[in-house]
Amino acid sequence: MKEYTGDKIRNVAIVGHGGAGTTSVTEALLYRSGAISRMCKVEDGATTTDYEPEEIKRKVSVNATLAPVEWRDTKINFIDTPGFADFVAEVKGAFRAVDSALIVVCATSGVQVGTEQCWKLAEEANLPRIIFVNKMDRENADFDGILDNLRGKFGKCVLPLQLPLGTAENFEGLIDLYKMKAYRANGNDSDEIDIPEEYLEAAQEAREKMVEAAVEADDDCMMRYLEGEEISDEEIMKCLIKGIRQATIFPMICGSAYKDIGLGRCMNAIVDFTYPAILNDFIVMDKETGEEEVRDANAPMSALVFKTTSDPFVGRLSFFRVFSGSIKSDSVVYNSRREEEERIGNIFTMRGKAQIPMKEVVAGDIGVVAKLQYTSTGDTLCDKNAAHVEFPPIAFPLPMYTRAIYAKKKGDEDKIMSALNRLMDEDPTIIVTKNPVTKESLISGMGDQHIEIIMERMQRKFGVEADLRAPIIEYRETIRGRAEVEGKHKKQSGGHGQYGHVKITMEPLPPGGGFEFVDKIFGGAVPRQYIPAVEKGMRESMEKGILAGYPVVDMRITLIDGSYHTVDSSEMAFKTASNIAFKKAMEMSKPVLLEPIYNLEVTCADSMMGDVIGDLNSKRGRILGMQSVEEGMSVVTAQVPYAEISEYAVDLRAITQGLGTFEMKFDHYEDVPAKMAEKIIADRKEA
Numbered sequence: 001m002k003e004y005t006g007d008k009i010r011n012v013a014i015v016g017h018g019g020a021g022t023t024s025v026t027e028a029l030l031y032r033s034g035a036i037s038r039m040c041k042v043e044d045g046a047t048t049t050d051y052e053p054e055e056i057k058r059k060v061s062v063n064a065t066l067a068p069v070e071w072r073d074t075k076i077n078f079i080d081t082p083g084f085a086d087f088v089a090e091v092k093g094a095f096r097a098v099d100s101a102l103i104v105v106c107a108t109s110g111v112q113v114g115t116e117q118c119w120k121l122a123e124e125a126n127l128p129r130i131i132f133v134n135k136m137d138r139e140n141a142d143f144d145g146i147l148d149n150l151r152g153k154f155g156k157c158v159l160p161l162q163l164p165l166g167t168a169e170n171f172e173g174l175i176d177l178y179k180m181k182a183y184r185a186n187g188n189d190s191d192e193i194d195i196p197e198e199y200l201e202a203a204q205e206a207r208e209k210m211v212e213a214a215v216e217a218d219d220d221c222m223m224r225y226l227e228g229e230e231i232s233d234e235e236i237m238k239c240l241i242k243g244i245r246q247a248t249i250f251p252m253i254c255g256s257a258y259k260d261i262g263l264g265r266c267m268n269a270i271v272d273f274t275y276p277a278i279l280n281d282f283i284v285m286d287k288e289t290g291e292e293e294v295r296d297a298n299a300p301m302s303a304l305v306f307k308t309t310s311d312p313f314v315g316r317l318s319f320f321r322v323f324s325g326s327i328k329s330d331s332v333v334y335n336s337r338r339e340e341e342e343r344i345g346n347i348f349t350m351r352g353k354a355q356i357p358m359k360e361v362v363a364g365d366i367g368v369v370a371k372l373q374y375t376s377t378g379d380t381l382c383d384k385n386a387a388h389v390e391f392p393p394i395a396f397p398l399p400m401y402t403r404a405i406y407a408k409k410k411g412d413e414d415k416i417m418s419a420l421n422r423l424m425d426e427d428p429t430i431i432v433t434k435n436p437v438t439k440e441s442l443i444s445g446m447g448d449q450h451i452e453i454i455m456e457r458m459q460r461k462f463g464v465e466a467d468l469r470a471p472i473i474e475y476r477e478t479i480r481g482r483a484e485v486e487g488k489h490k491k492q493s494g495g496h497g498q499y500g501h502v503k504i505t506m507e508p509l510p511p512g513g514g515f516e517f518v519d520k521i522f523g524g525a526v527p528r529q530y531i532p533a534v535e536k537g538m539r540e541s542m543e544k545g546i547l548a549g550y551p552v553v554d555m556r557i558t559l560i561d562g563s564y565h566t567v568d569s570s571e572m573a574f575k576t577a578s579n580i581a582f583k584k585a586m587e588m589s590k591p592v593l594l595e596p597i598y599n600l601e602v603t604c605a606d607s608m609m610g611d612v613i614g615d616l617n618s619k620r621g622r623i624l625g626m627q628s629v630e631e632g633m634s635v636v637t638a639q640v641p642y643a644e645i646s647e648y649a650v651d652l653r654a655i656t657q658g659l660g661t662f663e664m665k666f667d668h669y670e671d672v673p674a675k676m677a678e679k680i681i682a683d684r685k686e687a
Contacts, residue, residue, distance in 0.1 A: 001068065001070065001075070001349070001356055001358075002070075003358075003359070003360070004074070004075040004362075004365070005278075005362060006276065006277050006278030006297055006362055006363045006364030006365065007276045007277075007278055007279075007364075008073060008074050008075060008276070009075050009076075009077065009276065009277040009278075009364045009365050010074060010075070010076045010077070010099065010100070010270055010271065010274050010275075010276065010277065011076075011077045011079075011097060011098040011099050011100070011277055011321070011364070011366060012076060012077070012078055012079070012098055012099070012100050012101065012102050012270055012274065013064075013078075013081055013091070013094045013095055013097075013100075013101045013102070014026050014078055014079065014081060014102045015081050015083070015102070015103055015104070015118040015121075015122070016083050016103055016104035016105060016114060016115055016118060017083050017105075017106070017109070017112035017113060017114030017115045017118075018060055018061075018082070018083030018084045018114055019083065019106065019109075019112075020083060020104045020105055020106040020109070020112070020114070020134060021104055021134040021257050022061065022080055022081065022083055023042050023047050023049055023050050023061050023080055024041070024042060024047075024134070024258065025132060025134055025257045025263075025266075026047075026048070026049050026065075026067055026078055026080040027039055027040060027041075027047045027048055027049070027257065028257035028260055028263045029067075029069060029078060029263050029266065029267060030048055030067055030351070031260065031263075032188070032260060032263040032264050032267070033069035033070060033071050033076075033267065034069075034070075035067075035069045035070070036048060036351075039260070041258075042059050043059065045059070047352075048065075048067060048351060048352035048354075049061070049065035049067050049080040049352050050065075050080075051065075051352050053456075054453045054456050054457060060082065060083070061080060061081065061082040061083065061087070062082055062090075062453055063082065063087075063090055063309075064079050064080070064081045064082070064090035064091065064093060064094040064307060065079065065080045065350075065352060066078075066079055066319065066350045066351070066366060066368070067079070067080055067351050067352060068349050068351060068356070068366075069267070071264075071267040071268075071270075071271060072267070072268070072271050074271045075365070076267065076270055077098075077349075077365070077366045078102075079094040079097065079098060081094050081118075083114045083118075084114065084449065084658075085113075085114070085117065085446065085447065085653065085658045086445070086446045086447035086449045086450035087446070087450065088117065088121075088397060088446065089397065089427060089428060089429040089446065090307075091118060091121055092121065092394060092395065092396055092397070093307045093394055094306065094307070095121060095122065095127065096125070096304060096306045096321070096391075096394050097304070097306040097307075097319070097321040097366055098127065099127070099128070099274060099275040099277055099280055100127055100128040100129065100130065100275065101118070101122045101127045101129045101130070102130050102266070102270070103115065103118060103119065103122070103129050103130070103131050104132050104134050105131055105132070105133050105134065105146060106133075106134060106135050106138075107133050107134060107135045107136045107138055107141035107142065107143065107146060107254070108135060108138050108139075108140045108141055108142070110145065110150070111150060111152075111153045111154075113657045113658040113659050114658070115153075116153065116659065117658070117659065119153075119154060123247075126247060127247070128245055128246075128247050128250075128273070128275065129247065129250050130244075130250070130251050130253065130266075130269055130270065130274070131150065131158065131250055131251065131252040131253070132253055132254070132255065132262075132266055133253070133254040133255075134254075134255065134257055135257075135258070136164050136167065136171045136255060136256050136261070136262075137168065137169065137171040137256040137258060137261070138168065139168050139169070140168070141164075141167050141168050141171065142167070143163065143164050143167065143254060147160060147252065150252065154250065157213075157248060157249055157250050158250045158252055159210060159213045159214075159249050159250065159251055159252060160177065160206055160210070160253075161176070161177055161178060161210065161240075161251045161253055161269070162174045162175060162176055162177060162252075162253045162254055162262070162265070163175040163177065163199065163202065163203055163206055164254050165182050165183075165184060165196075171259070171261065172184050172185055172261070173185050173190060173261060174190075174253075174254065174255065174261070174262055174265060175195055175203050176265070177203060177206050177207045177210050178207075178210070178233070178236070178237070178240075180195065180203065180204075180207060181193070181194070181195065182194065182195045182196065183265070185260070185261045188260070190261075190264075210236075210240075211225070211231065211236055212225075214236050214239040214240045214243060214249070215236070215239050217239045217240070217242045217243030217246065217248060217249060218238070218239045218242060221235055221239055237272075240273065241272070241273055244274070245273070245274070245275055251273065253265065253266055253269055276364070277363070277364025277365065278296075278297035278363050278364040281294050281295065281296050282295055282296075282323045282324075282391075283295075283391075283392065284302060284380075284389040284390060284391055284392075285389065285390045285391070285392060286388055286389060287336065287388045287389065287390050288388045293389070295323070295324055296324065297323065297324050297363035297364060298324065299323075299324040299325070300324065300325055300383040300385065300386040301322070301324060301325025301326065301327065301333070301382055301386075302322075302323050302324050302325065302380065302381070302382045302383070302386070302389060302391070303320045303321060303322040303323060303327060303361075303380070303381040303382070304320060304321050304323065304378075304379075304391045305318050305319065305375055305376070305377055305378065305379045305380075305381065306319055306320065306321060306377065306378075306394065307319040307377060308375075308376055308377045309426050310423070310425055310426050310461070311461070314370055315371040316370065316371060316372065316425065317368055317369070317370055318368065318369050318372050318375055319350075319366065319367075319368050320361070320366070320367055320368070320381060321365075321366050322361050322362065322363050322364065322365055322366075322367065323363060323364075323391075324363050325383065326360050326361060326362045326363060327344060327347065327360070327361045327367065327369075327381070328344070328347070328360045328361075329344065329345065329346050329347050329358075329359055330344065330345065331344045332344065332384075333382065333383075333384075334381070334382055334383065334384040334387050335374055335375050335380065335381060336379075336380045336381075336382050336387050336388070336389060336390045337378075337379045337380055337390055338374040338379065339387075340373070340374040341384070342372050342373060342374060342375055342381065343373075344369055344372075345369065345370065346369075346370070347359075347360075347361055347367045347368065347369050348367070348368055348369075349366065349367055349368060350368050355368075376425050377394065377425070377426075377428050378391075378393050378394045378428065394428070396428045396429050397446065397661070398429075398663060399429055399430065399431050399445050400444075400445075400446060400447065400648070400649040400661070400662060401444065401445055401446065401447050401448060401450070401451060401649035401650070402442050402443070402444040402471055402646070403442070403443055403451055403468040403469065403470070403471065404440040404441065404468070404469045404470065404471045405420075405432075405440075405441045405466045405467070405468060406441075406466060406467045406468075406469060407465075407466055407467075408465040408466060408467055409465070412464050412465075413441075415462065415464045416441075416458070416464050416466050417432070417441070418462075419461070419462035419464055420432045420443065420454075420458065422461075422462070423454060423457060423458060423461075427445075427454070429445060429446050429450070430443065430444070430445050430454060431443075431444040431445075432444075435471070435472075435474070437474050437551065438472040438474060440471060440472055442471055443468075447649050447650065448649070448650055451468065452468075455468065470646055471646065473595065473596065473643050473646070474550075474596055474642075475550045475593055475595055475596075475672070475680065476545075476550055476551055476552070476553045476593075476594040476595075476596075476669050477545030477546070477547050477548070477551070477552045477553070477591055477592070477593055477594065478508065478552060478553050478554045478555065478591070478592060478594055478669075479506065479507075479552075479555055479586060479589035479590055479591050479592070480589070480590040480591075480592055481508070481588070481589040481590035482505065482506065482507040482508070482589060483505070483506050483585045483586075483588035483589045484503070484504070484505045484506075484585075485503070485504060485506070485581055485584040485585045485588065486502065486503040486561075486562075486581060487500075487501070487502050487504070487577045487578060487579070487580035487581025487582070487584060488500070488501045488502075488577055488580070489501070489573050489574075489576040489580060491573075492568075496567060496568060497565075497567075497568040498568055498572070498576070499564065499565035499568035499569050499573055500530070500562075500564070500569060500570075500573035500574035500575070500576060500577035500578075501562045501563040501577055502526065502534055502559060502561075502562040502574065502577050502578055503559075503560050503562055503581075504538075504557055504559055504560065504578075504581050504582075504585060505557070505558045505560060506555060506556070506557050506582075506585035506586065506589050507555065507556050507558075507589075508554060508555055508556075508589070509554045509555055510554065511554060511668060511669065512554070512668070513553075513554045513555075513556075514553065514554065515538075515539065515542060515553070515554075515555060515556075515557075516555075516556040517535045517538060517539075517556075517557055517558075517559070518556060518557070518558040518559070519531055519559050520558055520559060520560050521559055521560075521561070521562070525561050525562050525564075526559065526561075526562040526563075526564060526574070527564055527569075529571075530564065530569065530571060530574040531559070533571035533572075533574040533575045533578070534559055534562075534574050534575070534577075534578045535578075536578075537574065537575035537576070537577070537578025537579050537582070538557050538578050538582055540575070540579070541578065541583065542555075542582075545586065545591065546583055546591060547591050547592075547593055547677075547681050548593065548680060548681045548684035548685070549684060550593070552586070553594070553669070555589075557582075557585075562577075592671050592672075592677070593672040593677040593680060593681065594670060594671060594672065595641050595642065595643055595669065595670060595671075596641070596642040596666055596669055597639050597640070597641055597642070597666075597667050597668050597670050598639070598640055598641075598642050598645065598664045598665060598666055598667060599637070599639055599664065599665050599666075599667045600616070600621070600636075600639070600640050600645065600648075600662060600663075600664045601635055601636070601637050601662060601663045601664075602616075602635065602636045602638070602652065602660060602661075602662045603633060603635050603660065603661050604633070604634065604636070604652075604656050604659065604660040605632055605633060605634075605656070605659055605660075606632055606633065606634050607632075608655065608656045608659070608660065609626065609634055611655050611656075612636055612655060612656070612660065613626075615651065615655055616636070616638045616640060619640055619641070619644035619645060620640065620641055620644055621639065621641075621644070622638060622639045622640075623636065623637075624637040624638055624639060641670075642666075645664065648662065648664070649662075
C-alpha cells in the first residue's frame with residue numbers, strides 16, 4: 001500500500017443491526033477495490049474481518065476490525081463493527097477514530113434495533129452518515145418501503161441519490177439521480193445505459209426532490225432556485241457535499257454485497273461526499289487549565305488510542321488515530337494520561353488479521369503498534385513538548401450483567417485473574433471485582449453473550465477455564481424485637497477451668513445503624529480487661545446470623561451484668577459466653593431476613609413503557625417516577641429487590657428488543673417477605 005497524505009484519506013465506520021450485512025459489505029468493498037482476490041461469505045467462516053474463532057463459531061462480528069482499501073487514489077480506512085448491543089463498546093471506540101459512518105440497512109428488514117442504536121451513537125458523535133441499503137437482490141426487497149421506514153425513524157433528511165434497477169432476483173444495477181444514467185452490472189464492472197422508459201418518470205421525480213433538498217444546504221442557491229433559476233450540476237454537487245458533511249442530508253444508496261452491485265459507487269460516494277481526514281478540527285483538553293482547546297492537523301503531534309487487543313504471542317496491539325503531526329517507526333512519544341514515555345517500534349496497519357507495514361502514520365490516518373508498555377484504550381499519545389494535552393475520554397457504557405466466576409481447576413484462581421486483567425485492557429466494558437462479603441470474584445459485562453465470549457477468549461488465549469454462576473445475593477439478618485438474656489460458659493477439665501458469664505440486652509437500631517456496643521457494668525461484675533473480649537465475641541457472632549448464616553446488622557447490644565472467677569476466667573471464656581448470649585438473644589428478638597434493594601433507572605422508548613413497568617411490578621418493584629428525556633424516550637425510576645434483577649440485562653433486551661438500557665445502584669435493605677424468607681433459609685441450610 002502506498003503512502004497517502006491526510007487530504008487523500010477517509011475514515012469510515014461500517015455499522016448496522018446484526019444480520020444487515022456489515023461484514024458482507026466490508027468483504028465486498030475489499031474485493032471490489034482489489035484489496036483481496038477472493039470474496040468469502042460469513043457462512044464460510046473465512047471473511048477478512050471476522051477472523052476470531054468466537055466470530056467464526058457464532059457467525060457474528062464481535063470486534064471492530066480495521067480494513068483499509070485504495071480507491072480512486074484515496075485510502076479509505078474502513079472499520080467493520082459488531083451489530084449486537086453486547087458489543088456496543090467496539091462501536092463507541094471506532095466512532096472516535098472515524099469521520100463518517102456507513103449505515104448498512106437490510107432491504108427486507110429495514111430499520112431495526114441495531115440501526116437505531118448506531119444512528120443515535122453517530123448523532124452523538126456528530127458524524128455524517130451514508131445509508132447503504134444492502135440485499136436488494138433478496139425476495140421482498142422494497143426500496144420505497146425502506147425509504148419511508150428510514151424517513152419515519154430519522155426524518156426527511158434521508159435523501160436517495162440512487163434508485164434500484166430491478167428488484168429481488170431481477171436486481172441488476174442502479175440509476176444515478178445526479179448523472180441521470182443507469183448502470184447495469186456486468187461482472188466486476190457496469191455498463192452505462194439510458195434510464196429504461198419504465199423507470200424514467202420515477203427517476204425524474206426523485207431527482208427533483210434531490211435538487212430541492214440539496215439547495216437547502218446553501219442560502220444563495222436556495223434563493224436562486226426559488227426564483228426559478230437553473231442550478232448547475234456542479235453547484236448541486238457542492239450543495240450535496242455541504243449538506244452531507246454538515247449532517248443535514250443523509251444520502252441513501254443501494255446495492256448487493258452478495259452480487260457485488262453498487263460497491264464501487266458506494267466508495268465513490270465516500271470519496272466525494274465525506275470529510276478528508278484532515279479537514280476536521282478536533283477538541284483536546286488542556287490538563288493544566290482544564291479547558292477545551294480546538295486544534296487542527298497542523299498542531300503538534302497528537303493521537304488517540306481507540307482500541308487495544310492482547311495476544312499471547314504478539315503481545316498488546318494498540319490501534320491509534322493520528323489527529324495532528326505524525327508518528328514514525330522507531331520514535332518516542334509521550335502518554336500524557338500516564339505521564340510516561342513510550343518507545344514506538346515498527347508501525348503498521350491491519351486488514352483483518354494481516355499486518356501491512358508503514359513507515360509513518362500521518363495526520364488523519366490510522367495505525368497500529370505492538371507492545372506499548374503503559375498505554376491502554378482512551379490514552380493520548382503526543383509530543384512531549386506539548387504534553388499538557390489530552391483527548392476527552394471515550395464514554396464507554398456501564399456494564400449491565402454480572403456473573404460470579406469460579407476456577408474449574410483448583411489453583412487456577414491467580415491465572416484467571418491475570419488473564420482477566422489482560423482482557424480488561426482489551427475491553428473497557430469488562431469490570432472484575434471481588435466481593436468482600438461473599439468472597440466471590442465477579443465479572444461484569446454488557447450481556448450474557450459478551451461474558452460467554454470473554455470466557456471462550458480466556459480459555460483460547462490464556463489456557464484457563466472457569467465456570468460462571470449467578471452471584472450469591474448479599475442477604476442480611478437483623479432483629480425487630482428486644483430481649484434480655486444471659487450467657488454462661490463454665491467448663492472444668494482438671495487444672496484451670498473456663499468461666500465466663502455475661503448478661504446483655506439486645507435491641508434493634510434504625511436501618512443503616514450498624515452495630516453499637518454499650519458497656520454498663522458497675523462495681524467490677526465483669527473486670528475491665530474482659531470487656532473488649534465480650535465486644536469482640538459479639539462482633540464475631542454477627543458475622544453469621546442464626547437464620548441462614550448471613551451477616552447481622554442494625555442492632556445495639558448492652559452489657560449490663562455478669563460474673564467472673566479469679567482463676568478460671570479468661571478472654572476466651574468471655575468470648576464464648578458472649579457467643580452463647582448473642583444466639584439466645586437473637587432467637588428471642590424476632591429475627592428477620594433482609595434483602596438488598598436497588599435503585600433502577602430504565603431508559604426506553606415511550607411505546608415500551610407499559611411493558612417495562614408491568615415487568616418491574618412483576619419483579620416486586622416499586623415505581624418511583626417516569627420522566628421524558630428526549631423525543632420518544634423516557635426514564636422509569638424504580639426500587640427493586642436485587643434477587644429479581646440479577647438477569648435484568650437479558651430480560652430488558654427481550655422486552656425492548658435491545659433498545660432499552662438501565663443503570664442500577666444499591667440503595668438499602670428491606671425485610672424479605674415471609675414465604676420467600678422460609679425458602680431462602682431452607683435452601684441455605686441444605687447448601
